[in-house]
Amino acid sequence: MNNFDYIRASDIDDALASLNTHDNGSFIAGGTNLIDLWKYNLLHPDLLIDINHLPGHHAIEEIEEGGVRLSAFLTNADTAYHPLIEERYPLLSKAILAGASAQIRNMATNGGNLLQRTRCYYFYDPDAPCNKRNPGSGCSALNGYNRIHAILGASENCIAVFPSDMCVALAALDAVVNVTGINGERNIRFEDFHRLPGDTPELDNNLKRGEIITSIDLPAKGFAKNYSYLKLRDRHSYAFALVSVATGMELDGDIIKEARIALGGVAHRPWRLKEAESFLQGKRADEHSFAAAADMMLEGAKGFKYNSFKIELAKKAIVRNGLMALDPHSQLPGAQPSA
Amino acid sequence: MSTQPTVGKPVSRLEGKLKVTGAAKYAAEYDVPGLLHGYVVNSTITKGKIVRVDTGRAKAVNGVIEVITHQNRPKLAWFDLQYTDMDAPPGVVFKPLYDAEIKYNGQPVALVVATDFETARYAATLVSFEYEEEPFETCLDNNLEKARDAKKGFATILRPPPPKPTGDFEGAFKNAPVKVESEYWHGVEHHNPIELFATTTVYEGDGKLTIYDKTQGTINNQVFVANVFGLHFKDVRILAPFVGGAFGSGLRPQYQLFLCVMAALLLKRNVRVVLDRKQMFSFSHRPQSVQRTRFSTDENGKLTGLNHSAVSETSQFEDYTEQVVAWSHKLYPAPNTLFEYKLVPLDVHTPIDMRAPGGVTAMHAIECTMDQLAYKLNLDPLEFRLRNYAETDPSTQKPFTSKALRECYQKGAEKFGWQKRNPTPGSTIRRNKLVGYGMATGMWDAYQFPARMEAMITKEGKLVLNNAVTDIGTGTLTVMSQIAADELGLPLEDVTFNYGDSKKPFSMFQGGSSVTASTGVAIVVAAKTLKKKLFKKAAGIKNSPIAGASEEDVIFKDGNIYLRNDPTAYVSFKDIISLNNGRAIETTNMGAPDVLNLRKYSKAAHSATFVEVEVDKDLKIITVTRAVTAVAAGKIINPKTARSQILGSMVWGISKALHEETIMDEKLGKYINTNLGEYHIPVHADIHELDVIFADEKDTLINELGVKGVGEIGLVAVPAAIANAVYHATGTRITKLPIHFDELL
Numbered sequence A: 001m002n003n004f005d006y007i008r009a010s011d012i013d014d015a016l017a018s019l020n021t022h023d024n025g026s027f028i029a030g031g032t033n034l035i036d037l038w039k040y041n042l043l044h045p046d047l048l049i050d051i052n053h054l055p056g057h058h059a060i061e062e063i064e065e066g067g068v069r070l071s072a073f074l075t076n077a078d079t080a081y082h083p084l085i086e087e088r089y090p091l092l093s094k095a096i097l098a099g100a101s102a103q104i105r106n107m108a109t110n111g112g113n114l115l116q117r118t119r120c121y122y123f124y125d126p127d128a129p130c131n132k133r134n135p136g137s138g139c140s141a142l143n144g145y146n147r148i149h150a151i152l153g154a155s156e157n158c159i160a161v162f163p164s165d166m167c168v169a170l171a172a173l174d175a176v177v178n179v180t181g182i183n184g185e186r187n188i189r190f191e192d193f194h195r196l197p198g199d200t201p202e203l204d205n206n207l208k209r210g211e212i213i214t215s216i217d218l219p220a221k222g223f224a225k226n227y228s229y230l231k232l233r234d235r236h237s238y239a240f241a242l243v244s245v246a247t248g249m250e251l252d253g254d255i256i257k258e259a260r261i262a263l264g265g266v267a268h269r270p271w272r273l274k275e276a277e278s279f280l281q282g283k284r285a286d287e288h289s290f291a292a293a294a295d296m297m298l299e300g301a302k303g304f305k306y307n308s309f310k311i312e313l314a315k316k317a318i319v320r321n322g323l324m325a326l327d328p329h330s331q332l333p334g335a336q337p338s339a
Numbered sequence B: 001m002s003t004q005p006t007v008g009k010p011v012s013r014l015e016g017k018l019k020v021t022g023a024a025k026y027a028a029e030y031d032v033p034g035l036l037h038g039y040v041v042n043s044t045i046t047k048g049k050i051v052r053v054d055t056g057r058a059k060a061v062n063g064v065i066e067v068i069t070h071q072n073r074p075k076l077a078w079f080d081l082q083y084t085d086m087d088a089p090p091g092v093v094f095k096p097l098y099d100a101e102i103k104y105n106g107q108p109v110a111l112v113v114a115t116d117f118e119t120a121r122y123a124a125t126l127v128s129f130e131y132e133e134e135p136f137e138t139c140l141d142n143n144l145e146k147a148r149d150a151k152k153g154f155a156t157i158l159r160p161p162p163p164k165p166t167g168d169f170e171g172a173f174k175n176a177p178v179k180v181e182s183e184y185w186h187g188v189e190h191h192n193p194i195e196l197f198a199t200t201t202v203y204e205g206d207g208k209l210t211i212y213d214k215t216q217g218t219i220n221n222q223v224f225v226a227n228v229f230g231l232h233f234k235d236v237r238i239l240a241p242f243v244g245g246a247f248g249s250g251l252r253p254q255y256q257l258f259l260c261v262m263a264a265l266l267l268k269r270n271v272r273v274v275l276d277r278k279q280m281f282s283f284s285h286r287p288q289s290v291q292r293t294r295f296s297t298d299e300n301g302k303l304t305g306l307n308h309s310a311v312s313e314t315s316q317f318e319d320y321t322e323q324v325v326a327w328s329h330k331l332y333p334a335p336n337t338l339f340e341y342k343l344v345p346l347d348v349h350t351p352i353d354m355r356a357p358g359g360v361t362a363m364h365a366i367e368c369t370m371d372q373l374a375y376k377l378n379l380d381p382l383e384f385r386l387r388n389y390a391e392t393d394p395s396t397q398k399p400f401t402s403k404a405l406r407e408c409y410q411k412g413a414e415k416f417g418w419q420k421r422n423p424t425p426g427s428t429i430r431r432n433k434l435v436g437y438g439m440a441t442g443m444w445d446a447y448q449f450p451a452r453m454e455a456m457i458t459k460e461g462k463l464v465l466n467n468a469v470t471d472i473g474t475g476t477l478t479v480m481s482q483i484a485a486d487e488l489g490l491p492l493e494d495v496t497f498n499y500g501d502s503k504k505p506f507s508m509f510q511g512g513s514s515v516t517a518s519t520g521v522a523i524v525v526a527a528k529t530l531k532k533k534l535f536k537k538a539a540g541i542k543n544s545p546i547a548g549a550s551e552e553d554v555i556f557k558d559g560n561i562y563l564r565n566d567p568t569a570y571v572s573f574k575d576i577i578s579l580n581n582g583r584a585i586e587t588t589n590m591g592a593p594d595v596l597n598l599r600k601y602s603k604a605a606h607s608a609t610f611v612e613v614e615v616d617k618d619l620k621i622i623t624v625t626r627a628v629t630a631v632a633a634g635k636i637i638n639p640k641t642a643r644s645q646i647l648g649s650m651v652w653g654i655s656k657a658l659h660e661e662t663i664m665d666e667k668l669g670k671y672i673n674t675n676l677g678e679y680h681i682p683v684h685a686d687i688h689e690l691d692v693i694f695a696d697e698k699d700t701l702i703n704e705l706g707v708k709g710v711g712e713i714g715l716v717a718v719p720a721a722i723a724n725a726v727y728h729a730t731g732t733r734i735t736k737l738p739i740h741f742d743e744l745l
């Protein structure tokens, strides 16, 4: 590790101003991704700005429009176990708890979770070609071992996936990301936050250099009665999703009034398809409807040598998760399929 | 108070408290004055030559002392044989920093030495190498046509080439009424003990080195260091009091030892080198193998033909071999057999033994093929095995020293509830889950190597034993102390077993499940001599209470020698020593297998594993919900540490069947999932009910203790049993390990 300076920011302005005092300054929240990237020789910050101790920035509170605001600086664990989240947004709670390990969730923050980098093996290997790490060098995954890679929205420059669980739920919930820069504040709709790789796979999201995420707003609708998060992976815990699904529904008897479905592990950002969700409106909440929606969502999906199975798996996962959402009690810990 | 025997009792690890409180010191934890820290730079190409090295930027970093590469390294032994070690396969040992040649990706190419670890690690990123790359081959499947016979050499004594054919396999197979032909495949695994490989070298001056090293063989590494660096054996001391797992990766000296000693000698300073997790994938692995089986039976399910061929990878410089294809005929009788074993050299590092090397590879193919046959024959898989039960070793016609496999089958099946199995695949459904039962047999060698034991009774009347053997986390210290305590009738607290030190008398490296038999027998032999000496002294004391008695008339208990039929007449060890002018009574003896007698027998440990899996009916996610392993391994010295060995093996078996695999990118020529986030081993959520049973196997022939070793036998049957259970649950046979659930979609 290179030598670096460290400061503990006293408030948002201090954090933002400090960024400009060095060439390569970086915020550090939980550090669970940043320090790894550093050790893998992918990043070399010369200044760490610790944003874990900003006064007045560790709350979860109800906001005017009936929703809830999560501080970006709160840990994933404190968020998942917060009574407001457990009661009103259990989908978010489940998704967070399906991620990483208890130890990591105790350190990881909400802001950091949105900004974590892909887990593509080739991205983490400084000596392998990777357009995300080194634009123009090529994509090793395209013809390499791409079991964990994208089937939707990929480009020939990059087939990496965004690995977060929490963000799959945030996408389904239509969250809004609040950020502050030297020029003031902006609000970014969740669907506009993360990007597809296109020709600029080096950009994971639309946050600008010099901006800080301060909070995340959850709209009033939390789907607390009918929701489910399902995560399919190579072991039962502590592995990233091959495919995950967040489903939230509002039902009228067995008729769907509103449905949200977001997929994780399949694209460079959490994947939703509005058409599939509107298709479900007014349909019976059953296997048949979910299967039709699943087909719509996976239309145009493209598998590679080692990950074509994800297409079929995602469809089946959407169906099962729809059924699990009808009876949230059927869900097992760790976002496993219902027994 | 009278001392009770400890052998057979579940004694907790004597060093357990030190370990759980963090007080046990591992190789990277010795802080010595002026310690320098080395960080290794690894090659980023797979094959070729280094054409330019630039260490300037690294050396300019504050705190960097030296950057050692092949260009400025100190003189080394030039004779290849001097680099060899007791476990070196035939070929030429890899020599770090020897020349500009790159033989595999991740090969060490430089050592950066600095005043602290982080500085060394940072400076290592600034060392730049220019390479001339050459084409390479790292993929077994693409190179199967290059398969050839393995070279023979010293290390192949324990890994003989495949047995000669018997009968006429091709003829028998062609005409057999029931037969199965299959191909089995498993990926590369890296050992990944949690303790990273590390060495701390203390530069004592006068050509003397004290080296704390992570190893399974202190003397093996002592000899290596002395040979390579031209030092006297007695001046090199390797210490390994605690080893945080190794699983075979510590059977040979690894490159961090070499580089650490080199730096210490060059700089005349104390140096430590610790590898990081990614570097743990830059040496030693279980080789990938492709196996083909063709088994046939008659109408009654009696095996008539066994053909097992295996092709494994090795490096371009050494021919690492395993015993893969001989097992089926040690387990099942068949008149016609044909076995082949070949190697494909690739541009990778040499594989090394990994827990149950060859055995677990082979038994996956053998026991899944047996399962396929059972279905063809419409026989219960257990019944099929019982029909082919071998009372004597079919491959040698020799009797076993003992074989309680039948008891393993019976007890295991009973505990598991095997009789409840519905024979039809896919027939048992539990809500959303398909339920499958699978079983498999395991077999493993029962090795014993010579060992020398130094034993003495101190003036406190206590027993002290000295031996070079390591305790790689298996419970060796505890088990050896138990054996010694019982031999002399002492309480455990009165026994001190000093180990993990190359200065002490010889034991072989800790591998092949051999230590309890090897080092344990040496204790028995030394204890016998010690008792003789004590008795002689005691009987010779003036007015001795046991005067006139013969050795058969006395017993050793609680630190005294008693007359067997008059417990009031005794002499204490303490008295003996004080009458010996306070000088300890000591002896050094050799324990060795009774080769002449054992030649008449086959010796092996056996096991049977029964597994229940649940497979989600839509999503195919697999869970091993229950597993029972019954083991026949002779006398169990300590049921607690032995059970831990079997449990650990079973977890590994689950890992091998469902999770664990190092992925080679054949275009880049390197392993890509080189961290414990992406190299999957089971976590708690993957492990459910595991049961261990030990068969009551009395073996009076195998050695003085009647033990066979339990380090590996618990693993052998598990992957096959899981694969068989997955078939039973789903009706789909996956012949590749690890089984990815999506292959069932």
Ligand SMILES: Cc1cc2nc3c(=O)[nH]c(=O)nc-3n(C[C@H](O)[C@H](O)[C@H](O)COP(=O)(O)OP(=O)(O)OC[C@H]3O[C@@H](n4cnc5c(N)ncnc54)[C@H](O)[C@@H]3O)c2cc1C
Pocket (backbone or CB within 6 Å): A026, A027, A028, A029, A030, A031, A032, A033, A034, A035, A036, A051, A072, A073, A076, A098, A099, A100, A101, A104, A107, A108, A109, A110, A111, A112, A113, A114, A115, A116, A163, A164, A165, A166, A211, A212, A213, A214, A238, A239, A240, A241, B677
């Ligand atoms: C082994 C392992 C397994 C994991 N498994 C999972 C999993 O299964 N599912 C899952 O979802 N996640 C998983 N994670 C990822 C984990 O959730 C993220 O590492 C974590 O959420 C990142 O948060 P952090 O606070 O530690 O971020 P840091 O590492 O501190 O920061 C990450 C990046 O975000 C920037 N940053 C942080 N906060 C802000 C802010 N408020 N504003 C602007 N920039 C900011 C930092 O500068 C840095 O660039 C895993 C991680 C590890 C190491």
